Every structure is written in structure tokens, then in C-alpha cells.
Amino acid sequence: MEDLLTLGGQSIKSRLLIGTGKFSGYSLMKKALEAAQADIVTVALRRVDVGSKAENILEYIPKTCILMANTSGARNADEAVRIARLAKASGAGHWIKVEVVQDNKYLLPDNLETLKAVEILVREGFVVLPYMSPDLSMAKRMADAGAAAVMPLGAPIGSNRGIKTRELVEILVQEIKVPVIVDAGLGSPSDACECMEMGCAAVLVNTAIAIARDPVAMAQAFREAVSAGRTAYLAGLASPGSVASASSPLTGFLRDETR
């Protein structure tokens, strides 16, 4: 049976979600999305730069992808809700990544304002994925409020530091009923693989792919790592021990056992 991720009432094949920021060009981004075989792609909303002839990013995102607008730039729940409504009105569909940040140094999320936005947006029929700090109580509240998944950070956005929040994220994986998707901070395919081995449902990667020397090859590397990590999780990882456990037979060979 195919191993699919159920999210927002849909069956999703790819467990690698891709963010579209920081690519040096939209054509390159498109190739990276194809190499990642991404099914869910995030975008942001911004004021149009009046007078400039910017290209439409949506033309470079495969039509088969689910578009998930984020609410980046929101400093509180009301702003996040406003951005989500704008995203829906502009034809991006009804999937929304709620991101509420007041701290410009670390870009760490405000879990309380995020929860308030989740409550409102779920009532309005959005498929809501909150970006959050990995706090068990808040994650439970997000799930109870109807979040389709929770998206704890691995490390600060764009920091490429890996899954620094591992122990807290593991608790979410054990305790939270909705999918846990690690978002932010993953720097290498091995970081993504580690998240998947832990039992995370998916990962969201942007910077590590977008600013790689070869983003297309890096997208492929992340896809393979996510796939390997998922397969390992399903296979059941052997537990670590503190002493050796021989993997070859040690007895009855080249030695006189009677001495």
C-alpha cells in the first residue's frame, strides 16, 4: 500500500514541502520544485511594487502543486487573518501557513497569537498549518482548534542549524494526533532525514535548497533523504545500546574451546 500523508482531507505523496523564497530566479526555482517532486509549495504575499514589471511567481509553480500561502509579516492574529483572507481572495486556494512573528532577531513565532489566528481561520474553512515553537500544550491546543498539522521549528528560520529542538519535537510526535511537520532551520538532507526517522510526517525546507550552490541537485538530495528517513521510520529503527552486541558469531572458530 502506498504510504501517503493525509492532510487537509487530501492524500499527499511528497513529504517534502518546499518554500519558494530566496531563489536567485523563478526558472531555477521551478526546476528545484520539479527535482523535489513537491506537492505542497509555500508562497508569501506582498504589496505590489507599483511601477515594476515583476513576474508572476505562480506561473513557475507546477499546477499540480497545492499552493500554501504563508502569513509572514503578520505580528498578531488579526494581521495573520487579514493576510490569509487576502491570499484566498487572490486565488491561492484555502491552505494557509500561519506565521506570527514579533521577534525580528530570531524570527521565533508567537504561539498565543498563532493559536488565535488558527481558531478564526479554521472556522472560516481554511486548511491551517501553524508554524510554532515546539510546546506540547500549545500544539495540543492548535490540534484541538482544528489545525491540519503542527509545524514546529527545528532552528531559527534560514539558520541552517538542523533539528536543535529534537527532544521537544519528539514529544510532539508521540503526543499530538495531527501530523508534525518540521519547518525552519533544517540545513542539510541529513537533518531532514533525522526528522523523518523520528516519525515526523513531513518537513518544510526553503533556504537550504534555495541558496545551495546547485539548488536543483540539493532539492533532489532532500527528496531522497526524506524518503530514506521515512522508510527507516516505517522499518522500525533498532534501539541504541551502551555495550557491543556481536553481529557475527564469536564461538567455535580458530580456538581450542577445551583450554
Added chain:
Amino acid sequence: MILTLNGKQESIDRPVTLEALVLAKGLCPDKLVVEHNFSIISKEDWPKITVKDQDMIEIISFVGGG
């Protein structure tokens, strides 16, 4: 007549509809969203709304983001 367009004050000489404003700015209406005094205005309604002095207009589109 003074408008606030995408957070900047702008002076225009005569009343215009939202549709005319978007086109006058050289913007392609596809995949744009327009907010007029904090209300989202659907594209069909752009020709029906004429902007007034002190109105706030946001014209928004998608960009890359994670």
C-alpha cells in the same frame, strides 16, 4: 485628492475606479488582490468602486516565501 496606496500617499487629479487605478499603474490584474479601506474587493467589483479622497488601497500579489 489624496489616496494611500500600498502605504504611500499619492495624489490623483480626478476620481477613478479601482479597475482604472490598477491599469493606470501598469499592473496585470491576474493574481492581484485589492483591498479598499480594509475590505477585499473582488475583481468583478473593481469597475464599480470609485476611490474617494483619503481612501486606503492595498494592491497585493504573491512572491517567494517559505
